[in-house]
Amino acid sequence: MKKILIIEDDRRIAQNISRGLQEEGYATEVVYEGLNGRQIALQPGVDLLILDINLPGLSGFEVCRSVRAEKPQLPIIMLTALGEIEDKVEGLSLGADDYLVKPFDFRELVARVATCFRRVAGTMERPRAEEIWKLANLTINLTTKEVRRDSVLIDLTAREFALLEYLMRNRGRVLSKVDIAETVWNLNFDPGTNVVEVYVNYLRKKIDRDFEPKLIHTRSGMGYVLKEE
Missing domain, CATH: 3.40.50.2300 (Response regulator)
Incomplete structure (x- = not known):
């Protein structure tokens, strides 16, 4: 119980x-x-x-x-x-x-x-076999929850990892704030909240600020996309 x-x-x-x-x-x-x-x-x-x-x-x-x-x-x-x-x-x-x-x-x-x-x-219930995704020099291990850029281990919170995982699963696709809030937070999106922007900025500081190429991009009026440009 x-x-x-x-x-x-x-x-x-x-x-x-x-x-x-x-x-x-x-x-x-x-x-x-x-x-x-x-x-x-x-x-x-x-x-x-x-x-x-x-x-x-x-x-x-x-x-x-x-x-x-x-x-x-x-x-x-x-x-x-x-x-x-x-x-x-x-x-x-x-x-x-x-x-x-x-x-x-x-x-x-x-x-x-x-x-x-x-x-x-x-x-x-996830299988124990390691599942590893890569984009440019970004590596995400979904099994061990490790994130690296240029072999540098990056420390993410559980929510930051969930956001990055969602972006990676949909890499190349523009995701709206509504998509992100409802999937990552399981919440009905409130247009007055800036929680999505806050967490995107957290991620940018950790995985983009000190590395090249930049991978998290803003599409004005549409949302965010994870891709190599």
Whole structure:
């Protein structure tokens, strides 16, 4: 049985989520503050984290950053009353897999939990034979998650790697912000958010800034394309 840790300081909301998820067949544990929540999240046996932002002791952003550093594969869904674009970008940039704003429909939360678990299961079921893709002097090993340019190992976060993988799978094709947001973040695209631009810039700094040829290109009004020009 999958175990979901809920870190939420509103006891009524936390207990409602817990009961609902238990009815869906999940085991749950509830913590009402950030510091203790982080300690439990880092222990073995937690399969998914539902995390509020405004927490006593340690903010949800700080918990997310710490947990992501120690458990890069643990799915994290941020659940909060903060609906500003900056808050969404901050949460996603720290490694959250999904983001729901209160008030929410519980059925949507259940659907997003299921999607996170399917994504994890798909990653675990990948064949062990190494799959390596190359473009110019860029090499991506999908099995070991290593990225190199000119044999230089480049350190990417899980989200940066997912974005680069999507660009590589569609190399030569212009991908819109909508395509990228819906595929890499599994989110309905909000035209007010700049999360796609933020992550494209992260990638450019890591794989393009100090290397030639430049591989990530902007097509004004259309999107982005990974190609050698």
